[in-house]
Amino acid sequence: MGDIVELRGIRKSYDRFVAVDNLSLAIRAGGVYGLLGPNGAGKTSTIRMMIGITMPDEGEVRLFGEQFHRGLLHRVGYLPEERGLYKRMKVLDHLVLLGALHNLSEQEARKRSLAWCERMQLSEWTNKKVEELSKGMQQKIQFIAALLHDPELVIMDEPFAGLDPANSVMLKDILIELKKAGKTILFSTHRMDQVERLCDSICLIDHGHAILEGDLKKIKASYGKNHVQMQYEGDPRLESCEFVQSFNNYGNYVEVRLKPGADAQQLLRLAVDRARISRFELLEPSLEEIFIDQVGKHA
Amino acid sequence: MRNVWLLIQREYLERVRSRSFVIFTLLMPAFMAGTVLVPEKIEQMNAGGEKRIVVVANDPQLAAAVGRELSAAKPKAELGLETEEELKPTVYSIQVDADTSDAEGDRLRQQVSNGQITGFLWLTDSALEEHKVIYSTKEAADFGQSVEIRNAVRTAVTKQRLSQKGMNEPEIDTMLTPIKLKTLRIENGREGTSGTMVFFTAFAMVMLLYSVVLIYGIAVMRSVIEEKNTRILEVLLSAVTPRQLLAGKILGVGAVGLTQIVIWVTFAILFSVPGLLASRSFLGEVHIPVEGMIAFAIFFLLGYLLYSSMYAAIGSMVNTDHEAQQMQWPAMVPLVMGVVLMNFVIQHPNSPLAFWLSIVPFFAPILMLVRILVAQPPLWQIALCMAIMVATVYGLLALASRIYRVGILMYGKRPTLPELRRWLRYAG
Numbered sequence: 001m002g003d004i005v006e007l008r009g010i011r012k013s014y015d016r017f018v019a020v021d022n023l024s025l026a027i028r029a030g031g032v033y034g035l036l037g038p039n040g041a042g043k044t045s046t047i048r049m050m051i052g053i054t055m056p057d058e059g060e061v062r063l064f065g066e067q068f069h070r071g072l073l074h075r076v077g078y079l080p081e082e083r084g085l086y087k088r089m090k091v092l093d094h095l096v097l098l099g100a101l102h103n104l105s106e107q108e109a110r111k112r113s114l115a116w117c118e119r120m121q122l123s124e125w126t127n128k129k130v131e132e133l134s135k136g137m138q139q140k141i142q143f144i145a146a147l148l149h150d151p152e153l154v155i156m157d158e159p160f161a162g163l164d165p166a167n168s169v170m171l172k173d174i175l176i177e178l179k180k181a182g183k184t185i186l187f188s189t190h191r192m193d194q195v196e197r198l199c200d201s202i203c204l205i206d207h208g209h210a211i212l213e214g215d216l217k218k219i220k221a222s223y224g225k226n227h228v229q230m231q232y233e234g235d236p237r238l239e240s241c242e243f244v245q246s247f248n249n250y251g252n253y254v255e256v257r258l259k260p261g262a263d264a265q266q267l268l269r270l271a272v273d274r275a276r277i278s279r280f281e282l283l284e285p286s287l288e289e290i291f292i293d294q295v296g297k298h299a
Numbered sequence: 300m301r302n303v304w305l306l307i308q309r310e311y312l313e314r315v316r317s318r319s320f321v322i323f324t325l326l327m328p329a330f331m332a333g334t335v336l337v338p339e340k341i342e343q344m345n346a347g348g349e350k351r352i353v354v355v356a357n358d359p360q361l362a363a364a365v366g367r368e369l370s371a372a373k374p375k376a377e378l379g380l381e382t383e384e385e386l387k388p389t390v391y392s393i394q395v396d397a398d399t400s401d402a403e404g405d406r407l408r409q410q411v412s413n414g415q416i417t418g419f420l421w422l423t424d425s426a427l428e429e430h431k432v433i434y435s436t437k438e439a440a441d442f443g444q445s446v447e448i449r450n451a452v453r454t455a456v457t458k459q460r461l462s463q464k465g466m467n468e469p470e471i472d473t474m475l476t477p478i479k480l481k482t483l484r485i486e487n488g489r490e491g492t493s494g495t496m497v498f499f500t501a502f503a504m505v506m507l508l509y510s511v512v513l514i515y516g517i518a519v520m521r522s523v524i525e526e527k528n529t530r531i532l533e534v535l536l537s538a539v540t541p542r543q544l545l546a547g548k549i550l551g552v553g554a555v556g557l558t559q560i561v562i563w564v565t566f567a568i569l570f571s572v573p574g575l576l577a578s579r580s581f582l583g584e585v586h587i588p589v590e591g592m593i594a595f596a597i598f599f600l601l602g603y604l605l606y607s608s609m610y611a612a613i614g615s616m617v618n619t620d621h622e623a624q625q626m627q628w629p630a631m632v633p634l635v636m637g638v639v640l641m642n643f644v645i646q647h648p649n650s651p652l653a654f655w656l657s658i659v660p661f662f663a664p665i666l667m668l669v670r671i672l673v674a675q676p677p678l679w680q681i682a683l684c685m686a687i688m689v690a691t692v693y694g695l696l697a698l699a700s701r702i703y704r705v706g707i708l709m710y711g712k713r714p715t716l717p718e719l720r721r722w723l724r725y726a727g
Contacts, residue, residue, distance in 0.1 A: 015721060053536045053708070070540070078537035082710075084530030088313060100305050101538040145534060 002065050004029050004153050004184045005050060010059030012045050019045040021208040022059070027186060027201070032179055034199035034216075035188035036291070042208040043188040044081055047157050050186075051078055063153070074103045077151035081158045081188075083142050085130045091117070092126040095144060102149035109148065116144040120170075136164050143171060147178075154178060156187040160194060172198065192287040202287075204294060211294045220284045226258040227283040228267060234275030241270060253279070257289070302539045306547025307554065310522070314555045324559055328566040350444070353407055353419040355396045361459055362422060366393030368451035399423045411437060420448065427456065484673075500591065501645065501672035505665055507560065508599050509638055512664065515556040516606040516630060519549060520623055523614030523707070532707045541704040545696075549607050556603060594671045594681075601688045602664025605695060606630055612699040615706030617713050626713070633661035641669055648674030658684045660691035698723070 005027040012020045020042040027033045035043050048054045049061055052068055061068040064075060085094055092113055099109030117123050120140045125133060130141070139162075146154065154175075160168055175185055175198060189195060195202055195216075202219070204212040212219060231253045238254075239247045243262035248255040258264060264282055271277055285293075314320055352369070356362035369391040396403065396419075407419040418436030426432050434448050454475065461471045484497050526532050535544060609630040617623045640662060644653045648670045657666035658680070667684045670676045705722040706714075714722060 015718075048708075051537050053533070073537060076537065078534075080530075080533035080537075082530040082533050084534065086309075086313075086531055087529055088317075089309075097305060097309055098534070098538070101302055101535065142534070 002029070003027060003062070004064060005186065006060075006062040007046070007050065008060040008062070010046070010049055010056040010061060012042075012049060012054065012056050018208055020049070020056070023205070023208065023210050024059075025203045025210055025213050027184060029184055030179070030182055031184065031200035032175065032198050033184070033186045034195040034202040035186060035205065036190070036192070036195055036202050036287075037188075037205035038190055038295075041190075041205045043190075043205055044157055045208075046205065047155055047186075047188060051076055051155060074149060075152045077146040077149065077154045079142060079146040079154075079156040079159055081161065085138060085141060085145075087129070087131040089130055090127055091122070091130060091133070091141060094130060095141065095148060098145045099148045104149055112148055112150075113144065116148065120144065136167055139163060139167050140170075143174065147174070152183060154183055154185045156185070158189055159187050160189060160191065192291060196287050204291060206295050211297075212290070216287075219290065220287075223285050223290055225264070225282040225284055226260070226262070227285050227289075228256045228258065228264055229253055229279070229281045229283060230256065230271065230277060231279040232271065232275040232277045236271040236274040238267070238271065241267070243267070257285075302543045303547045303550070306539065306544060307551040310548055310551025311554050314518075314552070315558060320555070320559075324562055328563055328570075332570065349390045349392055350417040351392050351394070351415075352448075353394045353396050353410075353416055354422055355399055355403065355407070355419060356422040357397065357399055357424045359395050359397055361455060362393075362395040362397075364455035364459060365420070365422065365451050366391065366395070368455045369393065369447065408435065411435060420452070422452065497673055498645070501669055504591065504595050504672060505638070505641060505669055507563070508595065508602060508664060508668065509634065511556050511560055511599065512602050512606050513631075513634060515552050515603060516610040516634075517627070518555075519552050519607040520610035520614035520627065521620065522548060522552065523611055523703070524617060524620060524623060527615070527618060527707060527710070541707065542700050544707075545608075545611055545700050545703050549604065549611060553600070553603050553607065557599075560599070591672050594668055597685065598664040598668045601685070601692055604692045605660065605664070605688065606634060608692070608695045608699040612702040612706070615703040616719070618710060622713060634665075637662040637665035641665055644669050645673055649676065654680060658687055660688045663688050 003026040005025075007023055007025050009022050009024055010020060011018070011022055023042070023046060035046065037043050045054070049056045050063070051073060052061075052070055063072045066072060089097070092110070095113035095116075096106055096109040099113065100106055104112070114123075114126065117126050120143075122137060122140060125137065130138060133141070146156070159171055163171060175187075178185055187198075199216055201215050202213070203210050238244055238256060243259045243266060244256055245259045246257045256267065258267065268277075268280055271280070354362040354365055356365075370393070394416075396407075404421070407416070410416045411418055414437075417438065418434055421433040421435070432452055434445065436444075438444060457475065458471050461474070462468070466474075482495070532544070539547075610627070613623060613626050613630060617626055640656055644656065644666050647653050653666070653670060654676070656662055657670050657676075659666075663684050667676075667681065671681065701723050702719065
């Protein structure tokens with residue numbers, strides 16, 4: 001299977017502010033893709049161009065191997081960051097409307113809505129008005145709305161923002177289920193921990209540029225294991241060592257980050273000479289550190 | 300197309316099913332009927348009361364004559380507001396007072412104040428010489444009463460003077476019989492509807508058009524703001540284009556307005572036909588103005604599209620109803636101005652100024668409609684006016700959809716004019 005989403009050198013500016021600048025990325029079929037970056041990095045602008053809510057000033061958007069056209073949108077499910085519902089509509093009517101706008105027949109939309117509502121324990125609420133529902137229930141309705149037409153590609157902008165813990169877990173389960181069913185999922189977030197847990201591939205965006213893109217495992221591997229957690233008795237005085245980038249004492253253990261190119265064995269030899277080591281473990285860098293490192297490089 | 304249809308349906312059903320629509324639709328005719336019927340009923344109930352009036356005059360014969368004229372007066376007859384139903388005449392009890400001293404005046408004033416008499420008429424010789432007669436009463440605002448008294452005094456004085464010139468009574472009565480004037484409108488070369496009828500029809504239709512365009516234009520604006528605030532728009536935008544959204548909204552809300560008009564007009568016809576048939580005698584030939592209704596339908600649709608597209612653009616630029624109120628003058632001012640200018644156009648429907656005003660697209664729904672209803676302007680003028688309106692509506696819709704497209708995704712501060720110009724240039 002080819003690329004589900006391909007962006008080629010897209011650029012979008014509002015007045016003098018450049019939101020997205022010469023951004024290219026490719027999302028392969030299947031799997032979870034994380035669009036990562038701090039607030040204001042251009043994630044939402046990128047997503048909006050992906051589904052034709054706005055058009056890029058330059059560059060090309062391709063979906064499912066075709067040049068973007070609106071007909072393709074019925075294969076995409078979208079959950080925007082700013083999401084809401086018509087307050088005075090009944091839950092079922094509302095879902096049927098949104099399904100019908102995605103080309104489902106009203107009958108089919110009704111059938112699927114009822115099935116989803118049952119699964120989400122909303123069956124008693126289908127004839128209530130949206131405004132009578134709690135915020136958590138409304139969030140569930142919004143998930144259903146994005147998935148009702150069984151899209152091949154699911155795009156979610158900051159899906160976890162503002163969710164209560166229960167819904168957060170439920171959304172994660174749904175995403176994993178969709179992944180198992182062979183769907184492609186793209187979500188944006190500024191929270192690195194979610195990406196580490198869920199994503200297969202990522203794109204790091206900062207100031208409208210893609211600064212790092214690809215398979216998450218490969219990216220981490222390419223950074224090497226330059227991170228050490230250790231426990232010891234005595235004081236090895238590693239803070240002042242010339243190949244240590246940073247040193248954090250957490251009380252029970254310390255965390256040491258090595259300078260690029262430094263060898264962990266050197267650190268071990270030094271530490272053994274000076275103190276009594278009870279644990280010495282090499283770790284992959286966290287995404288957060290990679291991010292900070294990359295942003296620092298490009299700043 | 301299916302999407303637009305779905306959006307129209309949603310908009311229409313939600314509004315038509317709402318309690319406020321039902322209440323408003325039913326209450327409005329009741330209110331209108333109330334404003335017409337209730338004062339009339341009250342007047343009928345109050346009429347027939349006794350009015351005690353003292354006529355102060357040097358000439359007791361003249362005073363008695365005034366009393367006779369007052370008692371014979373036919374209520375409202377001289378007001379021009381003829382009604383088929385005769386009101387019960389007011390019973391006047393007249394007291395003639397020959398004491399014209401200032402002290403007597405003061406005494407009578409006292410009596411008016413404590414309600415012993417309704418009023419007194421200062422009909423002294425000196426007052427007659429100055430052609431200035433004063434009627435003093437607490438009920439000075441009773442317009443009908445003053446007119447009746449004025450007429451009675453005039454007739455009595457005229458009769459007395461004529462008889463002093465040697466005329467006998469039958470001669471005088473013949474001379475004083477008033478001549479009634481009835482204005483008829485020439486339609487297609489024949490006399491048709493009476494002028495009064497034309498005026499009231501035109502006025503009612505224009506006010507209906509004005510209020511429905513205004514109410515539903517504002518409804519479009521508020522609905523856009525509400526969609527912005529509930530953050531539903533971006534959810535919809537993954538399935539429909541902003542243009543479809545805008546079309547669905549304007550057409551859906553417009554259909555609600557149309558439904559309301561149809562209900563009201565049906566009400567009006569059902570209730571007014573018996574009355575109109577009964578009052579044929581003074582309204583002239585009553586006929587349903589078919590051309591007028593077609594013109595109304597066309598100008599309502601064009602006017603609604605024109606103003607609602609402006610309101611939609613305004614709604615997409617702001618975030619709160621409060622902000623919208625400050626921003627809605629570009630749509631409000633021309634609409635209200637149209638109504639203000641209507642008075643002039645109704646009086647001079649064929650003047651060059653009326654022509655130029657009525658082809659201005661923002662005034663046209665009101666002013667051209669008025670001209671069609673009262674004066675049958677040449678066909679080319681109507682055609683020209685409609686062509687200009689269609690072009691303007693097309694342009695405004697294009698402009699509004701560009702503003703809307705950008706505006707609905709913008710939260711926060713509303714745009715300045717240069718920013719707005721840039722919005723129009725965005726690729727999308």
